[in-house]
Amino acid sequence: MLPVDPTATQNQTSFYIAAIGPGSRPRRNLKQGDTFMVIDSHGEIGVSAGGPDGIFHDGTRHLSRLSLDIDDAEPLVLGSEITEDNTGLVVELTNPDMMRDGKLRLAKDTVYLSRFFFIWDGTLHERCSIHNHGRDPVRFTLTYRFDADFADLFEVRGLQRKARGSRREPVHHDSDVTLAYLGLDSAERCTRLHFQPRPAALEGHLARFEVSLPPGGRCSHFVSVACGEQPDEDDWPFLANIKRARRATLQARARAPAITIANDRIDQVIERSSADLYMLCTDTPQGPYPYAGIPWYSTTFGRDGILTAIEALWLDPAIAHGVLCRLAALQATAPDPDADAEPGKILHEMRGGEMAALGEIPFSLYYGSVDSTPLFLLLAGLYFERTGDARLMRQLWPSLRAALAWIDGPGDADGDGFVEYHRASESGLANQGWKDSHDAISHADGDLAEGPIALVEVQAYVYGAKRALAKVALALGEADTAARLETEAELLRERFEKAFWCEDLGTYALALDGDKRPCRVISSNAGHALLGGIASPERALSVAQVLLGPESFSGWGVRTLAQGEARFNPMSYHNGSIWPHDNALIALGFARYGLKSELLRIVDALFDAACWMDLQRLPELYCGFRRRGQRGPTLYPVACAPQAWAAAAPFALLQACLGMSFDTELERVRFVEPYLPTRFQGITIRGLDVGTTRLDVEIHGKGRDVSFAVTGRHGPGHAILVL
16 A cells, blocks of 8 residues: 655655644544444534545545534534444534624533434434523524535545546535536535424535424434435435444454453553444455455555455455455456456455546556565465365465465566566556655665566465465375475475575665665565565564564564664655564464564554554554653654554454464364463453354463463364463
């Protein structure tokens, strides 16, 4: 995902996210399906400076203004909060002192307003409840102001267009108003607002209500904002739809076990992470898919979806099932240089909206990712290990074979045994690993690496994928394929150690450039070599020690680039910042090599950071400044929150701590040398599925001094403690 740097070339900055300045009010996000909302803490859209406010649907902003006035005065905010399950937003308001002819007509804090927002089936619903707490009757005018600019999401991000379509005049009818726009792609996009009760006046871009309340009196007003077609009359009711939204959330979350941490603040982090993960999971024709993040990435991203599914695999394998099926359905089948597509390649990103339809951005279906394809294969192997679902593996086998063919063919164009990337079109991304900003891959002197570039983590993903798929092939009766994959993996491991290891650094090079020169810088990417299992045990320990040294480890996590490197900047997107998902994958790698005390430092750091964050929510990234006493981590100004792979990171950290692995044939869950962070005190997991068995497990203590108990079991399986 691409940040913005004004010093980069025009091609690189075309799709960059401009950080103009902080909004004057915090933003709140809601999402359901393909619709999301960014609204400020006062419950308004498009009123305060900064921020991508609006209601967005399928890549287009369907509402750019929504505000509420009392007698043309702005209400005073009492507070706002997202509900625990992420279903709704509550904003509490009161009236200011209201004057007329120099006299106080209505004292402040007399009228209480509670606005509740939620999204269901492409429609934003709001209920504004009003209560007169005064001893006298009150009368005032309540005014909604609204507008829709139908800006493409990339316009909201700051991209300038040479021409736009035409906006229609508002069409009013009784309690409804329709706003519409005819795009240059000949598609008409519309927004329909419905008010209840019927407004006293509905004209232009405002709706007025005359409110009269006796002492202690109450009333409610309802607004619905539909993105696209007018809902049927039965679809308007507020209470029926909030029940539907909450029921859908509960049903999705019921797939996962219930997790309780014996520490209230840590438990809140887990609860928020779960709520974020399931809010971002979107029902697609192929199954649940975690959209990458709000606001910029609320769509299907290959790499993000796969890594989120890996982090949450022990928790909810259905997410991995949906990711695998959707990416297989979108797998490239023919060359297309403009989309960086080649047969067998797995999607990087897909976009809706006018600009994608017109080709003004190359991301309608875009394949410019070097790691999505090996990660797709790795996820398939890990999913089979977790579930034993041979039926899905048979279904996906043609897609898996095609992905393997890309890795061994176009993915290794020069035939040196490593997978490299080089964009096929100037409109594509110059860097195509997870660190895809223009300056993310450099040499020790700071010079940018020239392609084709072979990233360290990509080779580890390929190694892990071939080892994991060998087991799948064997289960499907493809013994020759299994043996070939094992042999290829071992040859890759040998080549990798020779080409990437930097003895003087004690870690692996970030990448090899087009001349096969190693990028000899200390980066977090090397930690992913442990995730894939390609590193030798001795070198794995050395990598861990380097990543936990003072140059790489800030106290809040492992930095993307070590302090002292030429391009280190703790405020950068990829050259010194801290990404929760990056740290979670490194922790899984540490656990793979039995480095439990090392991984606990990462676990402690990330959960501590989350406790400082708004809503106890880990964002996409935060700055890499050194941890200081009595101060939290420094936030990154345009980080997405929630972000799927950040939301799933705490679950990967729990798996790493507990050493969880699954044997589906015997229906066993193994807890190998579980370590508990001191602050955890205990973990309870209820409803952990393995095969046909459902288990309840409790682990208490700290460090390696823990007690373990199976407190509930339904089915023939077992949970086993391995010391």
